[in-house]
Amino acid sequence: MNAGTLAVIKAEGGFTPPGPADFDLPPIFAEVTKPMVMISLSVLLIFGxxxxxxxxxxxVPGRLQFAGEFVYSGVRNSVARESIGSEHFMKFVPYLFSLFLFVLVNNYFGMIPLVQFPTFSHSGYAYGLALLSWLLYNGVGIWKHGALGYLKHVAVPAGVGGAMLLLIVPLEILSNIVVRPVTLALRLFANMFAGHLLLILFALGGEYLLFEADVTALNLLGGVGAIVMFFLVSALELLVMFLQAYVFTLLTAMYVAGAVSEEH
Incomplete structure (x- = not known):
């Protein structure tokens, strides 16, 4: 939830539910918006x-060093090595490690008091990040196979020939070149958007029923229930935010693995 959403708590006719407009935050100054500041802040936080x-x-690492090595080892071994293979994986560990932390920190901004806004609930940031991964795995595929060789690699599955290619080739190109970055971004954006919208709904709805609506047993019960749901959904969101960072990184690694493999 953010301060701008408090303006929708009550309309003349009653409670006004939150919606997509609550994600259109006004500029902080000039053309600089809150998500822009958060993106920049996340880079500084991760680096620092x-x-x-x-x-x-x-x-013998201390607690802080151990924590950093634990996260790095997890991305290197469980994501990069397992997905890409031992021959090529180290080339991509820096990007995958940075990608995981970048998504994770910007997701968890949604749970930090006063900040309380997941950056990737704005679709443009999710699609921009997916574009970087798209450029990476397609660039790697062209480096590995050559431009025409990579096109054949992604469009012509092994063992398929004849008239079936007329159907398979367009579908493979659509799936591997066009759809992948869209679904990669959409998954992250939709989860962050929907989760934050639920938190706004339960927080403002509970506040309205408890303090703004008529004092009735039903309203009081509904208000308490909404506040309880706010905390339950917040706990669930902590897990979802981590999983979305992991899935985004894992899928990027899998796409790279497909691009450098010898067979489609």
Whole structure:
């Protein structure tokens, strides 16, 4: 929830439910918006945190160093190596590691008091990030196979020939080149948007029923229930935010793996 949403708490005819308009935040100054500030802040936070973790690295790590190595090892081994394979995976660990942290921090902004806005609930940021991954795995595929070889690699499955190619080739190109970045971004955006909208609804709805609506047993019960749901959904969102960062990173790694593989 953000401060701008408080303006919709009550209309003359009663409660006005939140909607997409609550995500259109006014500029902080000039043309600078809150999501722009959050994106920049996330980069500074990640850089500063891992600089602090690594600047006094020791053989026996302290708690801060151990935490950083734990996250790095998880992305390197469980995502990059498992998906891409031991031959090529290290080339992509820096990007995948940065990608995971970038998405995770911007998602968790939605749970930090006073900030309380997940950056990727704005679709443009999710699609911009998906575009970077799209450029990476297609660029890697062209590097590995050559332009025409990569087009054949993604469009012609092994063992398929004859008239079936007239049907399969357009579908494969659509699926692998066009649809992938759209679904990659849409999954992240939709989860952040829907989760934040639910939190706004339960918070404002509970506040309205408890303090603005007529004092009745039904309103009081509904208001308490809405506040309880707010906290339950908040706990669920903590898990969803982590999973969306993991899934976005894992799918990027899988797309890279498909681009560098010998067979489609």
């Amino acid at each position: 945190l891992f600089y602090a973790m690594s600047r006094r690295a020791e053989v």
